[in-house]
Amino acid sequence: xxxxxxxxxxLTRHFRVGKMLSRQTLHAVDDVDFTIGRGEIVALxxxxxxxxxxxxxxxxxVYRPTSGEIFFEGRPLSRVRTxxxxxxxxxxxxxxxxxxxxxxxxxxRISHGIGRxxxxxxxxxxxxxxxxxxxxxxxxxxxxxxxxxxRKFPYELSGGQRQRVGFAQALAFRPKLIIADEPVxxxxxxxxxxxxxxxxxxxxxxxxxxxxITHDVASARxxxxxxxxxxxxxxxxxxxxEDVLRDPKHPYTQLLLSAVPDPQADLGIADAADIxxxxxxxxPKEGCRFQPRCPFAEAECAAVTPLLRDLGxxxxxxxxxxxxxxxxxAATG
Amino acid sequence: xxxxxxxxxRDLTVVYDSDRGPIVAVDHVDLDLSEREFLAIVxxxxxxKSTLLYAISQLLSPPAEVIGGEVIFRGANMVSLDExxxxxxxxxHLSVVMQSAMNALNPxxxxxxxxxxxxxxxxxxxxxxxxxxxxxxxxLVSIDPVHLHSYPHxxxxxxxxxxxxxxxxxxxxxxxxxxxxxxxxxxxxxRSLMVQVKQLQEKLGFAVIFVTHDVSLVRHFxxxxxxxxxxxxxxxxxxxxxxxxxxxxxxxxxLEAFPSIHGPKVRLLGIPGAPPDLARPPAGCRFAPRCxxxxxxxxxxxxxxxxxxxxxxxxxxxxQVPAEVAQ
Numbered sequence: 001x002x003x004x005x006x007x008x009x010x011l012t013r014h015f016r017v018g019k020m021l022s023r024q025t026l027h028a029v030d031d032v033d034f035t036i037g038r039g040e041i042v043a044l045x046x047x048x049x050x051x052x053x054x055x056x057x058x059x060x061x062v063y064r065p066t067s068g069e070i071f072f073e074g075r076p077l078s079r080v081r082t083x084x085x086x087x088x089x090x091x092x093x094x095x096x097x098x099x100x101x102x103x104x105x106x107x108x109r110i111s112h113g114i115g116r117x118x119x120x121x122x123x124x125x126x127x128x129x130x131x132x133x134x135x136x137x138x139x140x141x142x143x144x145x146x147x148x149x150x151r152k153f154p155y156e157l158s159g160g161q162r163q164r165v166g167f168a169q170a171l172a173f174r175p176k177l178i179i180a181d182e183p184v185x186x187x188x189x190x191x192x193x194x195x196x197x198x199x200x201x202x203x204x205x206x207x208x209x210x211x212x213i214t215h216d217v218a219s220a221r222x223x224x225x226x227x228x229x230x231x232x233x234x235x236x237x238x239x240x241x242e243d244v245l246r247d248p249k250h251p252y253t254q255l256l257l258s259a260v261p262d263p264q265a266d267l268g269i270a271d272a273a274d275i276x277x278x279x280x281x282x283x284p285k286e287g288c289r290f291q292p293r294c295p296f297a298e299a300e301c302a303a304v305t306p307l308l309r310d311l312g313x314x315x316x317x318x319x320x321x322x323x324x325x326x327x328x329x330a331a332t333g
Numbered sequence: 334x335x336x337x338x339x340x341x342x343r344d345l346t347v348v349y350d351s352d353r354g355p356i357v358a359v360d361h362v363d364l365d366l367s368e369r370e371f372l373a374i375v376x377x378x379x380x381x382k383s384t385l386l387y388a389i390s391q392l393l394s395p396p397a398e399v400i401g402g403e404v405i406f407r408g409a410n411m412v413s414l415d416e417x418x419x420x421x422x423x424x425x426h427l428s429v430v431m432q433s434a435m436n437a438l439n440p441x442x443x444x445x446x447x448x449x450x451x452x453x454x455x456x457x458x459x460x461x462x463x464x465x466x467x468x469x470x471x472x473l474v475s476i477d478p479v480h481l482h483s484y485p486h487x488x489x490x491x492x493x494x495x496x497x498x499x500x501x502x503x504x505x506x507x508x509x510x511x512x513x514x515x516x517x518x519x520x521x522x523x524r525s526l527m528v529q530v531k532q533l534q535e536k537l538g539f540a541v542i543f544v545t546h547d548v549s550l551v552r553h554f555x556x557x558x559x560x561x562x563x564x565x566x567x568x569x570x571x572x573x574x575x576x577x578x579x580x581x582x583x584x585x586x587x588l589e590a591f592p593s594i595h596g597p598k599v600r601l602l603g604i605p606g607a608p609p610d611l612a613r614p615p616a617g618c619r620f621a622p623r624c625x626x627x628x629x630x631x632x633x634x635x636x637x638x639x640x641x642x643x644x645x646x647x648x649x650x651x652x653q654v655p656a657e658v659a660q
Contacts, residue, residue: 008502048519160607189590190377190587190590190604191604192590195589215519215520217594218591218594221594257522258524259523260553261547
């Protein structure tokens with residue numbers, strides 16, 4: 001990717017939890033580096049509680065980082081201070097939320113939410129041109145006839161249609177990057193694919209980049225150019241989607257891939273249920289956070305936090321054991 | 334599968350009364366279940382899957398009403414049993430794991446208190462017995478018994494789901510009905526829950542009816558697969574056969590609706606459109622408006638339920654005798 005839109009460096013966000021003597025620090029995101037190119041779809045995958053949504057909120061300026069910095073088109077976000085700057089930034093980087101049933105105001109027609117965005121962020125659209133612009137974005141997300149949809153209330157639309165309204169609202173800002181936080185996980189499987197296709201189309205037609213946050217690796221493969229894998233607040237692996245899925249280097253990525261239901265794979269549930277869960281990272285000690293669940297863990301893993309290492313071919317992994325070549329599986333008896 | 338029939342649903346019809354007229358959510362469904370069988374029911378939202386489950390367990394409340402058919406569970410017709418008899422069956426012989434079990438636990442009671450409620454309502458166990466049994470079922474689902482006295486918010490999503498399943502197993506029922514128990518979980522937790530349900534089923538020998546909208550999830554776990562569309566049974570057969578050769582275009586659409594992590598990357602289309610409004614179902618085949626292989630025949634009359642090589646399917650493509658000739 002030649003043209004860089006977003007660069008995060010050492011991005012860290014901690015939360016204080018507990019009171020007085022029991023005060024602790026929850027490390028939601030720790031020292032994360034990544035980039036998003038212009039017109040690129042980047043998938044951020046990981047289990048619940050791995051810090052995915054915290055990264056989304058840091059990007060959307062809901063939270064300020066504890067340390068580290070995000071650069072948007074080369075400018076640091078810490079410089080975005082005034083209301084005017086914030087408005088300009090949030091029209092460049094809107095968000096689409098997970099739950100289409102609660103993210104639209106039920107008391108207003110579809111045109112209301114989109115129109116508000118246009119009134120607030122699009123000074124170039126004259127008052128009497130708003131309706132036309134509303135219909136343009138509804139058309140762009142495949143909600144036709146736009147003239148009719150515009151006048152409907154959210155309860156008249158299906159879940160898939162509501163989520164398309166979410167994308168239409170984001171699109172009305174003429175955004176550069178859309179942060180889509182689990183946009184399809186609440187929808188029926190049969191409808192999901194339509195929205196994934198929509199994201200690809202919007203990228204092709206409108207040149208928008210996407211940060212697609214999901215725990216569904218298969219859908220990440222379907223649309224994303226690159227994938228970032230999070231575990232317990234750390235970025236553990238990143239690289240081109242196809243390469244990472246074909247040959248995952250980090251043991252956690254391997255676990256994640258093995259959990260994906262795959263009807264094409266052979267029958268058999270021989271592998272034991274992995275009932276481990278990502279740790280709550282409260283006042284963490286040094287060491288790899290996946291080590292307690294890792295089948296390949298060595299003494300070093302508990303002592304030293306692995307840093308992201310470059311493996312070449314645009315791939316990076318934070319693991320002591322992972323090799324540039326596939327790890328040798330010793331023939332243990 | 335042993336072949337003994339434990340549950341026999343015959344011609345079951347459930348109607349919701351609405352301002353716009355009756356909505357037939359379950360339309361003349363026939364279904365049988367053997368001891369120790371794992372049956373998966375799939376379909377989109379609004380296809381009547383949950384209503385069917387609630388009709389089987391007789392948990393429906395107005396405006397829903399069973400207007401026809403029978404649910405024979407272990408020889409008794411659940412539809413005509415009174416509340417007292419139903420209470421003696423529920424939990425002890427048949428238990429239900431509700432959809433979004435995340436919210437089905439009472440947030441102000443500990444897991445122990447909720448299990449105690451169930452045991453007191455359905456048995457005369459002493460407090461010590463209840464405590465011992467509660468710990469035992471938690472261990473079954475790999476939850477450390479120290480969590481017995483935890484409140485639901487202290488458990489993770491996956492643990493809450495497993496606690497719900499543990500409660501369903503308190504009396505080791507013959508049939509456990511699960512309504513999308515994994516839909517709120519992420520892939521790793523989902524996978525481990527499925528494996529665990531399957532292992533428990535093999536160990537304890539109960540039968541499972543498992544409802545989901547994600548067909549890929551049940552591929553490796555269910556013996557038979559039933560596909561519902563717009564309140565009707567459209568396909569029912571051995572899971573392996575249905576996956577290998579789906580006979581109904583809707584089933585094919587469901588199977589092709591999700592991307593894979595293997596093989597070549599192909600553009601998918603999903604199933605365009607949405608399920609019909611059940612207050613005004615389309616004439617003829619209900620799937621016809623969304624079906625890629627629909628013809629005029631499909632609009633003429635409701636397709637019959639056929640048996641093709643051991644699979645029951647409702648589609649005219651497989652109806653060798655055209656309706657005109659059949660007369």
